Amino acid sequence: MTAPTRDPFPLDLWSEAVYSRRSIPATLATGASAPGAPEPDPAVLPDGRRLPLAPPPLRLQPAHQGQHQRQRQDQRQQTGNVDLADPSVLAALLHYSCGLLQHDLTPGGWPLHRAVASARCRYPSELSLVVPAAAGGHRPGAVYRFDPLHHQLALVHHEMGGAPAVGAGTARFLVITSRFARTAQLYGDYAPRLCAQEAGMLLGAVHLVAAALGLRTRPGLDRETLLELCAGWTPDGVEHPMGYLEVGNAQASGRSTAVEARLPWVPPDAAAVxxxxxxxxxxxxxxxxxxxxxxxxxxxxxxxxxxxxxxxxxxxxxxxxxxxxxxxxxxxxxxxxxxxxxxxxxxxxxxxxxxxxxxxxxxxxxxxxxxxxxxxxxxxxxxxxxxxxxxxxxxxxxxxxxxxxxxxxxxxxxxxxxxxxxxxxxxxxxxxxxxxxxxxxxxxxxxxxxxxxxxx
Ligand SMILES: Cc1cc2nc3c(=O)[nH]c(=O)nc-3n(C[C@H](O)[C@H](O)[C@H](O)COP(=O)(O)O)c2cc1C
Structure with a gap:
């Protein structure tokens, strides 16, 4: 197999995985492991101190809010000032973009279903909240991994002197990484293609749910910021940096595109949808x-x-x-x-x-x-x-x-x-x-x- 570490997306992926699908192993049809597939992922559940998350709300803009709260929410939506300090906002954002939403009881089926589709439910994507270090820039001061199975956060990285708080503060980033090995167990060298597709879908999900909650997000494509955000906590060759969004605090980076200037489309009763x-x-x-x-x-x-x-x-x-x-x-x-x-x-x-x-x-x-x-x-x-x-x-x-x-x-x-x-x-x-x-x-x-x- 190609080593996913140094070059997770070699240029020949275009011909091998997009144009010809040659990299899909014949064993896929039987559901057997791909020849030479990496060992099963030992880190199924993230290590680290656990932080409970608030129960996810059944509506993304709760109808039961009082008049005063509703007014505050309307104001926040207009100014883009909603932030992740509100525990119910953070819980809703993580759950409705990456959480476990359905349990399929069919014998022999795929039991667990997340908010975003995943080829054969392998779910290689991880979503982490990165709080930048006090010194500024994008180097992480603390990283909290979302655990969809338990609807919790796990503290997976923090700088010396203690972890900055989850919500309060200005810049917060949601970072998407991918554990290719989960998908490669079945799909072999075709996995990077599927993992890249799913990472994009997850980014779209975070962007949409954030909009439903009145949060501003700025998704970025550049590799430099992404690698900086991932420094020190993504095991090399095991977990690949894929994408990021800056959440809240619309004035923070000054980056903006024509697309972001318009409010994203959100369906009515988004949570139910x-x-x-x-x-x-x-x-x-x-x-x-x-x-x-x-x-x-x-x-x-x-x-x-x-x-x-x-x-x-x-x-x-x-x-x-x-x-x-x-x-x-x-x-x-x-x-x-x-x-x-x-x-x-x-x-x-x-x-x-x-x-x-x-x-x-x-x-x-x-x-x-x-x-x-x-x-x-x-x-x-x-x-x-x-x-x-x-x-x-x-x-x-x-x-x-x-x-x-x-x-x-x-x-x-x-x-x-x-x-x-x-x-x-x-x-x-x-x-x-x-x-x-x-x-x-x-x-x-x-x-x-x-x-x-x-x-x-
Ligand atoms: C990137 C990607 C590629 C997929 N490719 C196929 C495919 O080739 N054939 C297929 O039947 N389903 C495909 N699926 C659908 C998944 O198997 C499906 O999303 C998964 O069973 C989860 O179901 P759910 O979205 O209802 O939770 C794909 C999904 C994703 C995200």
Missing amino acids: LRARHSGAAIFDPEPVAAPRALLDDLGAALATAPFADFSCHLLVRQVADTPPGHYVHTGERLQSVRDGDPVPMLEQIGQTEGRVSLNFRSVACTAYLAVRRATAVARFGADAFRQVHLVAGAAAHLICVVAARHGLTARVHNGYDAATAERLLALTQDEETVLFQVAIGAAKPAAGFRLPVVF
């Missing part, structure tokens, strides 16, 4: 019913305020009310028609796994393809481009999943697609744009599984 999100049954075979037109309107609003703007979303619409079937592309908030007509033949050519159609495209409502400017990113950032563009597209992919859930639909991230065929049939810019996500949306049939909500 996030609790309902799921990826559907083992084989994605939805009911062939039309999705409401509002699905596309919400997709436009959500993608227009995604954490990063540098992606495009091609939608192949099969059955959506008041919308002719065909190929559309999202630019800004607008859905532009590229070509009318039944998209199923195109979907069945793109959406293939080893020569077979990956899911039932004949009954989906629509399928989204997220594309990024790969060649430009590689020219600018070399091997780190892989991480960066997966963060960009992953954050948008999670929004698509949440928009589907808001309309009672299921969204399935599915890597069974042929990237070169997608480029050709979607008429992407040759040798520049690459599809990183295929997300099918439909009305899930009642499944054999039975998922219970997890309550802390």
Whole structure:
């Protein structure tokens, strides 16, 4: 296996994991361990002093708040002054972005489901709260790891002289790291691709939940800040720095983008929507019913305020009310028609796994393809481009999943697609744009599984 430590995203990942999927081991089909897979992750639960978290609220903007509290919250939302000092805000942010939300009791199934999808529920992603050292900059003074299983924080790192407090203060960062070995046990050298996708989705989740709570976030792509934030607590070659967001205190760094200038899209009763999100049954075979037109309107609003703007979303619409079937592309908030007509033949050519159609495209409502400017990113950032563009597209992919859930639909991230065929049939810019996500949306049939909500 390639050593994930020194170069977690070698340039040949593009050909091995995105274009050809050659790095997926044959053993995946049987569920057996990948040949040469790393040892099982010994650090299943984080070490360190435990801090209880407040029970997560059932609503992200609690209706039971008194008038006075509501006014204060409205003011905070306008000024961006909500901070993590409020224990219920911190608990809600962690739980609804990375927490354990559903327990599936189906024998032989995957029992635990987090707020963000994960290939075969391997959950390689970790979310940690980094409190910068008093000296300033991004070096950590204390790092608190979120433990979704117990809804707790574990203190995993602190500077000499004691740990700075969790919430109070100015700059706080939520840092996403990934333990590739968890996914590599099944997926071998394909794991970095899946881990990068999931890290992006988790970033999108934190951004969305923070917005629902009235918190400002500034997600960053740069490697220097990320590595500084991860200094001293991410075991080399075991846990890979993936992404970060600065939370609260909007004036702190002065960085801002056009995307951040607008308030992010948040669904009404966001907590209920996030609790309902799921990826559907083992084989994605939805009911062939039309999705409401509002699905596309919400997709436009959500993608227009995604954490990063540098992606495009091609939608192949099969059955959506008041919308002719065909190929559309999202630019800004607008859905532009590229070509009318039944998209199923195109979907069945793109959406293939080893020569077979990956899911039932004949009954989906629509399928989204997220594309990024790969060649430009590689020219600018070399091997780190892989991480960066997966963060960009992953954050948008999670929004698509949440928009589907808001309309009672299921969204399935599915890597069974042929990237070169997608480029050709979607008429992407040759040798520049690459599809990183295929997300099918439909009305899930009642499944054999039975998922219970997890309550802390
Ligand atoms: C990056 C990524 C890739 C995935 N690829 C596939 C895939 O190729 N085929 C598939 O059936 N499901 C795929 N999934 C769906 C996961 O198996 C699903 O999210 C997981 O079972 C968790 O279910 P939940 O989202 O309902 O909690 C993928 C999910 C992610 C996040």
